[in-house]
Amino acid sequence: MQRMSAVDAMWYWMSSTMPSDQFLVYGFTSPRTALDVVAEQVRRRAATIDDLRLRVADAPAHLDRPYWRHAPVSADQVRVTQGPLSWQACLDHIAQSMEDQLDARQQMWRLHLYGAVTPAPGVAEGSDLVVAVLQVAHALGEGRRSSAIARQLFSEKEIEVQARCLAKRWPTTVVHVPAAAALGVARMPIDVARMLFWGGLAFHCHRQVSGTTGSGQATSGVAPTSINGPPGRGRELRTLTVPADVLTARGGTVTVGALTAISDALPRFLGDPSMPVTITLTVARRRATTGPNTGSRNDFRTVGIDLHTDIADLDRRASAIAAEIARARDEHMTPERAAARRAEHATPAPLRILGARQAGAAPLPERIDGISVVSSVDRGPADLTLGGGSRSVITAGFPALSPVHGLNHGVHGLGARVTLSVIAAPRRCPDIDRYLALLTDALRR
Numbered sequence: 001m002q003r004m005s006a007v008d009a010m011w012y013w014m015s016s017t018m019p020s021d022q023f024l025v026y027g028f029t030s031p032r033t034a035l036d037v038v039a040e041q042v043r044r045r046a047a048t049i050d051d052l053r054l055r056v057a058d059a060p061a062h063l064d065r066p067y068w069r070h071a072p073v074s075a076d077q078v079r080v081t082q083g084p085l086s087w088q089a090c091l092d093h094i095a096q097s098m099e100d101q102l103d104a105r106q107q108m109w110r111l112h113l114y115g116a117v118t119p120a121p122g123v124a125e126g127s128d129l130v131v132a133v134l135q136v137a138h139a140l141g142e143g144r145r146s147s148a149i150a151r152q153l154f155s156e157k158e159i160e161v162q163a164r165c166l167a168k169r170w171p172t173t174v175v176h177v178p179a180a181a182a183l184g185v186a187r188m189p190i191d192v193a194r195m196l197f198w199g200g201l202a203f204h205c206h207r208q209v210s211g212t213t214g215s216g217q218a219t220s221g222v223a224p225t226s227i228n229g230p231p232g233r234g235r236e237l238r239t240l241t242v243p244a245d246v247l248t249a250r251g252g253t254v255t256v257g258a259l260t261a262i263s264d265a266l267p268r269f270l271g272d273p274s275m276p277v278t279i280t281l282t283v284a285r286r287r288a289t290t291g292p293n294t295g296s297r298n299d300f301r302t303v304g305i306d307l308h309t310d311i312a313d314l315d316r317r318a319s320a321i322a323a324e325i326a327r328a329r330d331e332h333m334t335p336e337r338a339a340a341r342r343a344e345h346a347t348p349a350p351l352r353i354l355g356a357r358q359a360g361a362a363p364l365p366e367r368i369d370g371i372s373v374v375s376s377v378d379r380g381p382a383d384l385t386l387g388g389g390s391r392s393v394i395t396a397g398f399p400a401l402s403p404v405h406g407l408n409h410g411v412h413g414l415g416a417r418v419t420l421s422v423i424a425a426p427r428r429c430p431d432i433d434r435y436l437a438l439l440t441d442a443l444r445r
Contacts, residue, residue: 001057001067004139005296006345006352009065012056012104012139013356019101020138020400023094024150025421026414027120027129027394031387035115035130038387039078042111042132042153047073051140051149056104060178063185065349077107083116083128090117090131091237094398098235102137110135111153122241123394123417132386141297143377143397144284154384154392187348194346201343221304221367222278225270227407228371229364231425238436239396240420246443247418251318254418255281255325255376258411260318261420263307264442266372269435277307280370280405283328303328304369314445364404373408375399382415398423407435 004012014020031038046052055071081093097112112135116128123129134153136146247257259279267275280302305324311317375397384392396419397410406428410421420439424432 001069003067004056004065005298006065006347007296007298008139009349010352010356011298012066012137013353014359015101015104015137015139017357018359018400018402019098021098021101022134022136022138022143022146022400023098023398024134024136024146025094025394025396025398026132026134026150026154026384026386026392027117027123028132028384028386028390028392030116030127030130031390033387035080035082035113038130039080039111039113041387042113043073043075043078045153046077046109046111049149049152052109052153054108054140055106056108056139058105059349062349062353064183064187065352074107077109078111078113080113081115083114085114085117087118087120087239090114091239094133095235095237097133097135098398098400099233102135104137104139108137108140109149120239120241120394120396120419122419129393130386130390138298138400142300143282143375144300145297147377147379151380151384154386156385156388191346191348195343195348199343221365221369222276222371223366224364224368224404225371227270227424227428228368228404229406229428230403231401231406232427234426235398235401236424236426236429236432237398238422238424238432240422240436240440240443241394241396241417242420242443244413244416244418250315251322253322254378254413255411256318256322258376258409258418258420259305259307259321259374260314261439261442262372262374262409263309263317263321264314264445265435265438266307267309268438274309277309278304278370279307279409280368280373281305281325281328282373282375282399283325302369302373303331305374359403362403368404371405373399373402373405374411375409376411378413380414382417384414393417394419396421401425 011020053070053073054068057067057069059066093114094112102108102110112133113130115130117131119129132154134150136149140146141149244254247254249257251257251260262279263277267273267277282300283303284300305321305328308317308320311320377397379395382392392414394417395412395414397412398421399408399410401408401423406425408423412419412421422432422436429435
C-alpha cells in the first residue's frame with residue numbers, strides 16, 4: 001500500500017459530504033459490434049490500466065491518511081443502457097447517475113455505455129452515436145489526469161500516464177492496516193510542528209504583503225447571487241458544441257473565448273447585463289519539483305476571475321480576462337502560497353478529516369470566490385476508439401455542484417470541436433434552457 005497525498009486524501013474525505021464524482025462524456029460513431037460485446041472489451045482493457053485497478057483503504061480510526069491498494073476490475077463497473085435515446089434523454093440519464101456517487105473503498109470508477117443516441121446539437125454525423133461516460137472519483141485525479149486515464153481506456157495503443165502515488169502490488173491485510181495507523185501516530189508530533197512552522201511563515205508573508213499593498217482586493221470575493229447556495233437534489237444538464245475557432249477567434253484561446261461568452265450570458269440571465277461578474281476558474285499548477293503537491297493526482301487550484309463586464313467592447317474584455325488568467329497562473333508561486341501549501345500538507349489526518357466533513361455543512365458565506373465554477377480541459381485529438389473502429393466525435397464534462405454553486409460550466413475540447421457544458425440545480429436555476437439560449441446568442445456576437 002502507498003499513502004495518499006494530502007490533497008487527494010482531502011478530496012476522498014470531502015466526498016462523504018459533498019458529491020464530487022467527475023463524469024467524462026465521450027460520443028463515438030456507432031460500432032458494428034453489439035454494445036454488450038463492447039462492454040466486455042472495455043472491461044478487459046481497464047484490467048490492464050494501473051489507475052483503474054486502484055481503491056482506497058482507510059487507516060484505523062483515521063489516524064493517518066488513507067492508502068492506495070490494488071483491486072481487480074469487477075463486472076458491474078461497466079453498465080449498459082440500450083437505446084434508442086435522444087441526446088437530451090442521454091444527458092438526463094447521466095444526471096440520474098450523479099445521484100449514485102462512488103464509494104472509493106469499493107470502486108474508484110464506473111463506465112456507463114448508452115446506445116444508440118442521436119447526435120448532439122453541433123455534431124453533424126450520418127448515424128447515431130454510442131455515448132461512453134467515465135464516472136471517476138475525484139481522489140483518483142483532476143480533470144487533466146482523468147482525461148488522460150480516459151485516453152488510455154479508449155485507445156488501442158499503449159499510452160503512458162505519469163505515475164503518481166501508485167499502489168504497490170500487494171493487497172491490504174491485517175498486517176499492513178495497523179502498521180499504517182502506527183505510522184500515522186508516530187508522524188503526528190512532527191507533522192504538528194511542521195504545520196505550525198509553515199502556517200506561521202505563511203501568516204508572516206501575508207502580513208508583509210498586506211502591509212505593502214493594503215488589504216488585497218483579489219481575495220475579498222464577491223457577494224452570492226440567486227444561483228448560489230445549497231443545490232439540493234436533482235441536476236439538469238445541457239451542452240453546446242461549436243468549432244474551436246468560434247472560441248479562439250475572440251481572445252486567442254478556447255478558455256478565454258468561453259469566459260467571454262459567459263460574461264455576456266450570465267449577467268443577462270441574472271437580470272442585470274451590467275452587473276459585475278466573477279467566476280471561479282480551475283487552474284493547473286505550474287509544477288515545482290520541490291513542492292509538496294508533486295505526488296498529488298489533484299494538482300490544480302481554483303481562482304476568482306473577474307469577467308470585466310464593465311468593458312463593453314468584447315475584444316477588449318477578452319484581453320482583460322486573458323490578463324486575469326495569466327495573473328492567476330503566477331499567483332500560487334509566491335512565498336505566501338508556497339508556505340500555506342506546505343502547512344496544509346503537514347496537517348495531521350484527524351484535523352484534516354474534521355475540516356473536510358464540516359465543509360459540506362458550512363453555511364453560505366457572505367463573500368465567495370466566484371458565482372459559478374468553470375473547468376476547462378483540452379482532451380486532445382479526436383483519435384479515440386471504442387469497440388474496434390468506432391471513432392470519437394465529441395466530449396463533454398460537468399463540474400460537480402457544491403453547497404455554494406448551483407450553476408457550473410465545463411469547457412472541453414476534442415479535436416476541432418469544443419463543448420460548453422452546463423450543469424444546474426433546478427432549485428437554483430429553474431430555467432436552464434433560457435440560460436443556454438443566452439449562451440448560444442453570446443457566441444454569435
